[in-house]
Amino acid sequence: MNRVVEFIDVGKRFGDLEVLREINMKVEFGEVVVIIGPSGSGKSTLLRCINALELITEGELIVNGISMPKQKRRAREIRLEAGMVFQQFNLFPHMTTLENVAFGPRKARGFSRKEANEIAADLLDKVGLADRSGYYPSQLSGGQQQRVAIARALAVKPKLMLFDEPTSALDPELKEEVLTVMQKVAEEGMTMIVVTHEMSFAAKAGTRLIFMDEGYLIEEGDPKAMMASPRTERLQNFLRHVT
Amino acid sequence: MTFEFDIIIDALPALLEGAKLTWYITLLGLLGGMTLGVLAGLGRTAGTRQVGIAASGIHIAINRTLQTVSFAYVELIRGTPIIVQAMFIYFAMPMLFEVLFEVRGVRLDAVTAAVITIAINAGAYIAEIVRGSVLSINKGLIEAGLATGITRFQLYANIVGPLALRRMIPPLGNQFIISLKDTSLFIVIGVGELTRQGQEIMASNFRALEIWSAVAVIYLIMTSILAFALKFFERKMRII
Numbered sequence: 001m002n003r004v005v006e007f008i009d010v011g012k013r014f015g016d017l018e019v020l021r022e023i024n025m026k027v028e029f030g031e032v033v034v035i036i037g038p039s040g041s042g043k044s045t046l047l048r049c050i051n052a053l054e055l056i057t058e059g060e061l062i063v064n065g066i067s068m069p070k071q072k073r074r075a076r077e078i079r080l081e082a083g084m085v086f087q088q089f090n091l092f093p094h095m096t097t098l099e100n101v102a103f104g105p106r107k108a109r110g111f112s113r114k115e116a117n118e119i120a121a122d123l124l125d126k127v128g129l130a131d132r133s134g135y136y137p138s139q140l141s142g143g144q145q146q147r148v149a150i151a152r153a154l155a156v157k158p159k160l161m162l163f164d165e166p167t168s169a170l171d172p173e174l175k176e177e178v179l180t181v182m183q184k185v186a187e188e189g190m191t192m193i194v195v196t197h198e199m200s201f202a203a204k205a206g207t208r209l210i211f212m213d214e215g216y217l218i219e220e221g222d223p224k225a226m227m228a229s230p231r232t233e234r235l236q237n238f239l240r241h242v243t
Numbered sequence: 244m245t246f247e248f249d250i251i252i253d254a255l256p257a258l259l260e261g262a263k264l265t266w267y268i269t270l271l272g273l274l275g276g277m278t279l280g281v282l283a284g285l286g287r288t289a290g291t292r293q294v295g296i297a298a299s300g301i302h303i304a305i306n307r308t309l310q311t312v313s314f315a316y317v318e319l320i321r322g323t324p325i326i327v328q329a330m331f332i333y334f335a336m337p338m339l340f341e342v343l344f345e346v347r348g349v350r351l352d353a354v355t356a357a358v359i360t361i362a363i364n365a366g367a368y369i370a371e372i373v374r375g376s377v378l379s380i381n382k383g384l385i386e387a388g389l390a391t392g393i394t395r396f397q398l399y400a401n402i403v404g405p406l407a408l409r410r411m412i413p414p415l416g417n418q419f420i421i422s423l424k425d426t427s428l429f430i431v432i433g434v435g436e437l438t439r440q441g442q443e444i445m446a447s448n449f450r451a452l453e454i455w456s457a458v459a460v461i462y463l464i465m466t467s468i469l470a471f472a473l474k475f476f477e478r479k480m481r482i483i
């Protein structure tokens with residue numbers, strides 16, 4: 001089975017507010033999908049629905065073979081297969097860097113402490129923070145925290161990684177170190193859905209670009225082609241703002 | 244009239260007996276209070292920290308019930324004086340049993356009634372402390388926890404619990420000290436705790452100055468021990 005995510009006529013509303021409308025979309029194994037769109041267009045909500053942090057209100061959403069909302073009791077299985085990186089990092093403040101990363105393997109996957117620590121140490125090495133394993137989140141820079149958060153999500157060995165504006169809370173000079181790590185993850189073949197306004201990342205690592213507005217999926221295609229010649233006026237306007 | 248230390252020395256064995264009972268009631272009562280407080284505090288937050296997929300059907304009904312029961316308990320206790328609660332548990336409960344179940348002679352001894360009163364009373368205040376600290380935990384952390392694929396129980400045991408506990412320590416210390424001092428009210432149901440011992444000695448020798456000074460100092464020492472223990476715990480739990 002190569003399809004990791006499939007949206008079929010998906011809608012999501014909060015009370016009267018329609019946040020996602022008529023979403024149809026497929027993500028195949030190994031794709032790096034970059035989502036852009038103005039504030040409030042529903043990008044975060046889309047990611048949160050994939051990760052079962054929100055339940056869709058219309059249509060069907062299949063993640064790794066599990067269908068929402070029918071199988072909502074299996075939300076936890078979806079989360080095991082879909083790692084999430086948040087804009088605000090959200091590292092566990094009472095755990096060291098190593099403990100943060102070892103947490104998922106140990107608690108969610110049931111590895112022993114020793115095995116979990118080994119997994120964590122390897123991943124910290126990979127994101128360039130091997131020498132920070134004993135630090136607490138408050139002792140790290142934003143960029144370092146976000147790299148730990150990426151390692152934490154990877155540690156559970158997900159099939160899919162979701163990134164919600166991972167560099168928006170970072171100073172420009174710290175964005176790059178996070179984007180480099182993300183690019184590395186992409187090059188290793190991880191399936192990724194990334195909400196970001198870093199168009200350079202979309203061009204370099206993205207296999208597909210999606211533009212959302214007012215809950216609709218407006219336009220999608222090859223990132224470079226779309227950026228060079230946006231078909232819709234909305235995307236043209238939007239690109240003028242971000243670049 | 245002079246301040247005579249000999250009087251205090253003579254009274255000390257009896258006063259320390261009383262202090263021992265005060266400790267006993269306080270510690271046992273607070274153990275019960277913590278249990279009740281955590282249950283009622285979590286009960287009050289049932290379903291309000293919904294992150295992820297909202298509860299449905301039977302779960303909504305369960306959450307509502309937990310919320311209502313916990314709320315009623317907290318309001319009942321906060322809305323009545325502890326002395327009335329003690330009187331009720333010691334004197335009125337046996338009669339209530341008689342009225343309700345027609346069983347006679349169910350009677351708690353005074354110390355048990357005192358322990359139960361502290362437990363029930365402190366439990367209500369601790370419930371509010373627990374509720375406040377649980378609600379203060381950043382939603383993003385809860386989502387990050389769930390996103391790793393853990394169960395809700397694991398979330399509470401490993402993330403919400405440990406973080407909330409750190410926020411609870413200062414207000415808990417406050418409540419522990421209040422509860423310790425509240426044990427002096429059990430003089431009204433004849434428990435031989437510290438205040439009662441002081442009162443009895445005073446009634447026989449009329450040395451109010453020496454006796455109440457000694458009693459006050461002993462209370463001060465006991466509350467300081469509690470405060471110190473909590474400070475120590477707080478320092479041990481501090482996140483860098």
Ligand SMILES: Nc1ncnc2c1ncn2[C@@H]1O[C@H](COP(=O)(O)OP(=O)(O)OP(=O)(O)O)[C@@H](O)[C@H]1O
Nearest residue numbers: 014017019037038039040041042043044045046165
């Ligand atoms: N839990 C919620 N309850 C009610 N409304 C919500 C909730 N979450 C999101 N919304 C609303 O849904 C809309 C889309 O929000 P969303 O966060 O998905 O947008 P976004 O595209 O990620 O925006 P941004 O770029 O600002 O992050 C917004 O109008 C927001 O106010």
Ligand SMILES: [Mg+2]
Nearest residue numbers: 043044045164
């Ligand atoms: Mg967003």
